[in-house]
Amino acid sequence: MLNIENLHASVDGKSILKGLNLNIKPGEIHAIMGPNGAGKSTLANVLSGRDGYEVTQGSINFKGQSLLDMNIDIRAREGLFLAFQYPVEIPGVSNMSFLKAAMNAKRRHREQTEMDAMDFLSLIKTKAKQLQLNEEMLYRAVNEGFSGGEKKRNEVLQMLMLEPCLSILDETDSGLDIDALQIVAQGVNSLRANNRSFLVITHYQRLLNYIVPDYVHVLADGKIIKSGNKELALELEESGYVGVGS
Amino acid sequence: MSELNEQNLIAHYASQHQHLLTSAEPDWLKFYRAKAFETFTENGIPTTAVEAWKYTQLRTWHKNKFHQHPKHAQLPELYELQLFSMLDEHCQEVIVLDGVLQTKISDNNAMQIMDFKHALKTEEPLLQSYLGQAVNHDEHPFVSLCDALAEQGIVVIVPENIVVDKPLHILYVSSKNSENCVNHLRNLIIVGKHSKVEIIEHFVDLHDVTYFTNHVTEVILEENASLSHYKLEQEGNKSFHIGGIHVKQNRGSDFCSNAVTISGHFSRHDIATTMVEESANCTLNGLYFTHNQQHVDYHTTIHHDAPHCHSSSVYKGILTDKSSSVFNGKVVVKHGAQKTASKQENHNLLLSESCEANSKPELEIYTDDVKCAHGATTGQLDEEALFFLQSRGLALSKARRMLIRAFANDVFNQMPSSIVRDYCQRYLEMAAYE
Incomplete structure (x- = not known):
């Protein structure tokens, strides 16, 4: 699914990722943990193609193609999805119309017919209900006036609609109370399948109780310094990042 | 601008004005025109030293000596106009071709629509009492010029207690016969007590020629009258357009102005309303989209002369290429206009590096019990x-x-x-x- 080799990336000339390797196979859930400033969000941004992140060395292979050669929108249409750490508000653009445009952009890309308005409506209503999102929010502008928890659930709604094959969750748990966390986790888990993969970036082990990873990696100073199974997350919770890898 | 140039231009317009003074028009109108021209010459053609023209250079306008009276033109083929005829069966449409109303006098019971010359014959007392009530020659030099020179225009009279169900679409078409010509258009709209009407003034050109439109639309809203007014500018990239809507609002009247610039070259729009009696309401909406070297200037003026009046105004601009815009929104709350509520906003979206948006909301308050707010932003996507x-x-x-x-x-x-x-x-x- 995703194979990152010796990835070096910098922001404003400052080197952040310094030789990162990661291989995610279809159906796997990988968690990346690490202290502030380790490069977690940089990794998410490089993968999604955000401006201002310069890859200076290494390669990223996504489903057999070079990810770095693809535009942001093409990455998305090929099945890559980033759930934002800070979802953006877009006044005047309704949730519904934007998601419909996104769905159809992806379908066209795959040479599928565009989705019928009624089918779309019933699908989005079902998904919103699953995430306990008020139906009225579908008609509101994207994230405008949403609470922190609602914004995060709205990200997961987009994920459920677009059915990406690789989802990157960038600190999706930040700002969520325990109820909202469970709803979000259920949403993510409902998408689990042996042809889909997940990269869960988090600061805390808490989320991993609900989205159980196959592998846990510790990212520090731009490199993965330790990898293990889900037990590693528990260890980290107890002993902290200090001392890991030494 | 050199003085010679200005003198030249004024002399040019003076000869046009002289011609009218020897026409068969009634004496009161000749007097009105003479006063208007006097004000025009006294104040001169505005330069950027005048605050109201600070960001709008008349330099390129000056280069053109526009002549009056375009040659008579055939009404364009219907298909040429269909493009602009959004409104088909939904509204009543009249066409003004190179300044001349093409439709025969139209009286559909709900309202009368006629050209200015005809109105002078049949409605002279009405014209005499209403003309000039809502305009200010000192503040608006091109209104003085228009009043001194305009022979053409449209008069719309809505009697009392009428709700006009179909909007009136006035399509101003400039053909190639307008090349190097000026159309001075003097319109008057009178909406009687408790009546309601929707009027769309729509300016288009068919052949991308250089011409100058100078129009004044004067509106009198009687007690509890309501007007939704639309002005759509959809002209070519050589057009010059200076125009104004000047409104007098009586007790309880409602004025909703919607101004949209879709295309054009050089334009200045004044939207001015005075709420002279209590409980009047006005809403001004505007959107301008500018491209190439286009320049658009919107000046709105809202006079709160009486208590318990409300006004709100939202103008937005989308600028591209090397275009520029001006929004100047002025609200004046007169002494004694208690319980006034007013808000205005202007937001500009800059889509290129070299476009320029000038924004200036102004508030003058001479009374104490008021609620007023204004704001402006300019930014990119x-x-x-x-x-x-x-x-x-x-x-x-x-x-x-x-x-x-x-x-x-x-x-x-x-x-x-x-x-x-x-x-x-x-x-x-x-x-x-x-």
Whole structure:
């Protein structure tokens, strides 16, 4: 699914990722943990193609193609999805119309017919209900006036609609109370399948109780310094990042 | 501008004015014209040293010596106009070709629509009492010029207690016969007590020639009268347009102005209303989209002369290429106009490096018990939002379009007429997203 080799990336000339390797196979859930400033969000941004992140060395292979050669929108249409750490508000653009445009952009890309308005409506209503999102929010502008928890659930709604094959969750748990966390986790888990993969970036082990990873990696100073199974997350919770890898 | 040049131009217009003074027009009108011309010559052609013209250079306008009276033109083929005829069966449409009303006098029981010359014959007392009530020659030099020179125009009279169900669409068409000509148009709209009407003034040109439109639309709203007014500018890239809507609002009247610039070259629009009696209400919406070297200047003036009046105003600009815009919104609350509520906003979206938006909201308050607010912003498309939309699979062009549309919809959603809204949206999409 995703194979990152010796990835070096910098922001404003400052080197952040310094030789990162990661291989995610279809159906796997990988968690990346690490202290502030380790490069977690940089990794998410490089993968999604955000401006201002310069890859200076290494390669990223996504489903057999070079990810770095693809535009942001093409990455998305090929099945890559980033759930934002800070979802953006877009006044005047309704949730519904934007998601419909996104769905159809992806379908066209795959040479599928565009989705019928009624089918779309019933699908989005079902998904919103699953995430306990008020139906009225579908008609509101994207994230405008949403609470922190609602914004995060709205990200997961987009994920459920677009059915990406690789989802990157960038600190999706930040700002969520325990109820909202469970709803979000259920949403993510409902998408689990042996042809889909997940990269869960988090600061805390808490989320991993609900989205159980196959592998846990510790990212520090731009490199993965330790990898293990889900037990590693528990260890980290107890002993902290200090001392890991030494 | 050299003085010689100005003298030249004034002399040019003076000869046009002299011609009218020897016409068969009634004496009161000749007197009115003479006073207007006197004011025009006294004040001169405004330079950028005049505050109200600070950001609008008349330099290129000066280069042209526009002649009056274009040659008589054949009415364009219907298909040529169909493009602009959004409104078909939904409204009553009249065509003004190179300044001349083409439709025969139209009296559909609901209202009378006639050209200025005809009105002088049949409605002279009405004209004499209303003409000039809502305009200020000292403040608006081109209104003085128009009043001194305009022989053409449209007079619309809505009697008392009438709700006109079909909007009136006035399509001002400039043909190639307008080349190097000026059309001075003097319109008068009188809406009687408790009556309601929707009027769309729509300026288009067919052949991309250089011409100058100078129009004044004077509006008198009697007690509890209501007017939804639309002005659509959809002219070519050599056009010069200076125009104004000047409104006098009596007790309880409602004025809703919607101004949209879709295309043009050089334009200055004044929208001025005075609420002279209590409980009047006015809403001014505006959207300008500018491209190439276009320059658009919107000046709005709201006079709160009486207590318990409300006004609100939202103007938005979308600028591209090397175009420039001016928004100057002035609210004046007179002494004694208690319980006034007023708010105004101007927001500009800059889509290129070399466009320029000038924004100036002004508030003059001479009384104490009022609620007034104003605000202005100028910025670019939100990079975060663009990235977000792309990250969901939308192409950059599509994402941009979505954000521009959202910005414009704020204004469109305020427009009472869905017909006009749809029309403007359609053309704006075509113009803005190419």
